[in-house]
Amino acid sequence: MSVTNGAPAPLLRLEGVNTYYGQMHILQDVDLEVGEGELVCLLGGNASGKSTTLKTILGVVPPRSGKVVLAGEDVTRYSTAKRIERGLAIVPENRRLFGPMTVLENLELGAYLRPRADLKEDLERVYEIFPHVAARRKQLAGTLSGGEQQMVAMGRALMARPKLLLMDEPSMGLAPILVERSFEIIKQVHSAGVALLVVEQNANVSLSIADRGYVLSTGRVVLEGRASELIRHEELRKAYLGR
C-alpha cells in the first residue's frame, strides 16, 4: 500500500474489488484509495477498466466481491443516489448535460439536494471559477461548444459541494489550450479542499498536477505511487507518453 502513516485519512477505499459485465470478469482485485483532499489520477489505455472502476465506485455496476468504503462507511450495497448523498459527485464522460435546458437550469439541477438558501452562493462560486459559464447561463446547454459543455458539467458537479469529485476523461474533445486550462481548473477545485479522482488517458498533464496515481491494465492495478515518481517511470513513459 502506498498510503503510509501521516498520509491523509482515506475518503474512498476500494478493497479487492471484482466487477463483472455479465460473465466477463472486468476489474480484478482492484485496491485503490483517495485520501481527504487528495488529487488522484487513474491512468490506463483504452479498455483498461478505468470507466468500470468509476461505475463501481458510483454503484452503477455493483461489484461481485470486494468492498467500496466511503468516509469510513461500507457503501458496497448502497444505491447510486445514496452514495452520492454521502459526498460524491461526478463529471460523466461525454458530460451528459441536459441539452434542451439552459445552463442555469443545468447548474441548479446539480444542487438538487442542497438547501435552496445556499443556491445563490453555490452559483456565485461556480461563476467565479468559470466566468465564461456565467455569460452563457441563459443559453441552452445543447447549443454550447464542447469545451463550454465541459465547464458546465464541472460546474454542475461542483454545485453539489462534493467531498470527492469523480472526473471521467476531462480532457476529451477539448482544444489543447483548453486541456491545460481545464487542468488548471481541476487544480483550483482541488486547492479549495475537494478530493478528486481523475480518470484520464492524458498521462502527462494529469500526472503533473496529481498527488498520486494508479495505472490500470486489463482490469488490474499494475502500477501505483506518487505522481512525481510515476512521471519518471520508464515503462509508463514508453506506454502512455510516447517518448
Place this chain on the structure above:
Amino acid sequence: MSEPSDSPRIGVDEWVASAEGRRERSLAGRAEALYERTPAAVKLLALVVPFAVFPQLVDSDYLMQVGVDTLVFVLLALGLNVAVGWVGLLDLGFVAFFGLGAYLYAAVASEYAGRSWDGMLAIPAIAISVAVAGFLVGLPSRRLVGDYLAIVTLFFLQLWLVVLINASFTRGPNGISDLYPLQLLGREVVSLEGYYYVALAFFVVIVSFLFLLNRSRTGRAWRALREDELAAELMTMPVNRLKLMAFAVGAGIAGVAGALYAPSQGAVFPANFDILVLITVYAMVVLGGAGSLLGVTVGAVLIMAVLETLRDPSDASWVFYGVVAIGLVALMRPRWLAPAVLAATVVFGMGVHELAERARPSLVEGTTVGTARIDELVDSWVLVPEGAVGPDGLPAGALARLAYLGLVASVLALTLVRDRWLRAGLMVPVLYLAACVWENVLLAQPAVARFVLIGALLVALMAFRPQGLLGRRRVEIV
C-alpha cells in the same frame, strides 16, 4: 495583415454578445423573438380572452356544448403533457383517469348513488382520489421505460374498460344517466354556459399551477429526467419519486376533467373513455408540441375544431380541398409547381370524366352526398358511379373500396419516388383519385373521414415541424 474591424478576431469568440444580431430577420425569426420575449402572464391572457368571449359570439347550444368539450379536452391535454411532454413517460392508460373522475362524480352526485355532493367538495375530493389512483398505477410501472411502460399502462386502461362494461355497479355499457347537475356552494349550474365558465375557471387555475410547477425544482428535474435518466440520478434526483409524482399530477388533472365532463353531459358511458379518446388527446399533445403549455392548449383547440368541422359534410369538403391545396403549396418547391400540379389535376379530371361519360355513362351518373358549393362543382368532374352510395347512405359497391385501397397504396408508392419531376407528374392522377375517394367514400362516412384527415394532418405536420406547432426542437448532444 489587416482585417475589417467587425469580423471576428482570432481567439475571441463573441457569440453571446452578438446572439440577437444573429437571429434571422425573416418573419419566422421575428415571431420567435416576440414569442420568447412575451411574459407568461400575457401569454395566459392571450389564451384566456378568446375563451372568455367565445360564449358571447355563439348562440347555439350545440356550439356551447362543443366549447365545454373543448375545455375538457384542453384540461386532458394539459394533464397528459405532464407525463408525456415533461417527463417523457409513454403513458397509454391516461384516459382511464378521465373515466375514473367522471364515474367518481356519478358516485357522489347522482340519483343512482343517492348522494348529491357539492362541487366544492366533490371536485377536490375526486382530484385527490384520482391522483392517488395515478400514484398506485405508477407504483408497479415506475421502473419500466419506453415500450414496456406503454404496454403496461395500456393494459391498465383495458382492465378499467372491462370493469366498466361488465360490472353491475357501473351499470355496464348502459352507463349511469341520472347524474345531478354540478352544484357550486349550493347553486346549481343550469346552463351549458355555466359549465363553460366553470371549466374555464379550472383551466386558468390548472394552467397557472402547471406553469409554476414547470419552473419549480420539480419541473426542472422532470425535464432533466426526460433527457437523461442516468445523469439525473447521478445528480441525486429521486428518479422514481419524480415519476410517481408526474403520474399523480397528470391523473389528478384528468380527474378534474372527468368531474366536469360528467355533469355537463348528464351521464357517463364506458364508450366516452376508450382508446379513441386516448388517441385524440395524444394527437392534441403531439400536434401542439409536447412540453409546451401554450402548445398543447392550442393543439387541443385545433383538433377539436377540425373534428367538429368535419362532422358536417358540407364544411368537411372545404377543409379537405383546402388542406390539400395549402399542403401542396407549402411543401412543393419551386413555388410554381403546386399551382401547376393543381391545374393539371383539373384538366386531367375533365379528360377522364369526358372519356368515362362517352364509354360508360353509368360511371358518372351518381351524385355525391356532399352539399357544399364545391361538391356541386366537383360532381361534374370526378367519377361518381351510379349507385355509389347505397340507400343507407353508406358507400356501396366494390369500386369504392378498391379506389380507397388504391389511393392508400398509391400515396405510399408516391413517397418512394425520388425524382422530383416524376413525383409531381404522378401526383396528378393520385390527387384525382383522392378527390374521387373523398366524394364517393369518405364524405358518406364522416366518422371515419375525420380521423383519416386528422391522421393526414398529423403526418404532414410531423414531416414539416417534428416538434409540434409550439414545441421546442430538441438539441441532441452528440
